[in-house]
Amino acid sequence: MKERVVDPLKLDVEAFAxxxxxxxxxxPASTLERIADSAAPEAPVGDWPPVQWTVRGERRTPRGGEAEIWLHLEADARAQLTCQRCLKPVEAHVAFARWFRFVRDEAVAAELDADSEEDVLTLTRHLDLRELVEDELLLELPLVPRHDSCPEPLPRPLEDADDAAIEEERPNPFAALAALKGKGRTQ
Structure with missing residues (x-):
C-alpha cells in the first residue's frame, strides 16, 4: 500500500485524523512573517532557531454520537523581542500544546467554542498548519517583553534648568490654605 504524502501547508484534516x-x-522562524515582524531590530529573525512543531490527528466517537475530528498541536519557538525597559533584545521562549476540534460549519464552531474549553475550528479541505502554529505562537508572545534584570539600565533623564525654575516659582497650594486658615483664627 502506498503511504500518503502529508503536506503540512495543505493538511487534509479529516483524512489525517x-x-x-x-x-x-x-x-525557519523567518517563514512566520507576523512573528518576524515583532523581532528586535538588533536580532534579525534569520538568526533565530527554527520553530519546532508536532501534530497528531485523532478521530473520537462519543457514545451515541457521531465521530469527531481532533488535532493535537504543539510548537516551541524562541523569539528575540525588544525589552520595554532597556530597549535591548530579550529572548522569549514561546510554546503551546492544544487540542483543536473540527466541525462542519461556522455556526456550530461558534456555538461549541463559546461553551467548551478546547478550541473549535471549522473543517476546511486544506489547513495551512504553519498559519495555525503562527496564530497560536502569537497568542503566547508576552504583551510587554522585558528582562528579569536588564543588562544596562536606562540613564535617568537630565532635569532641565528651566523646569527646576518653574517648580521653584510655583506657589505651594497648601501654604495658601494655611494662610487662609490662620486669618480665621485672629479675627
Missing part, C-alpha cells in the same frame, strides 16, 4: 496520523517538523 481518520488515519490517526502524526507529523513533526520545523520551519
Amino acid at each position: 481518520r488515519d490517526g496520523a502524526s507529523l513533526q517538523g520545523s520551519w
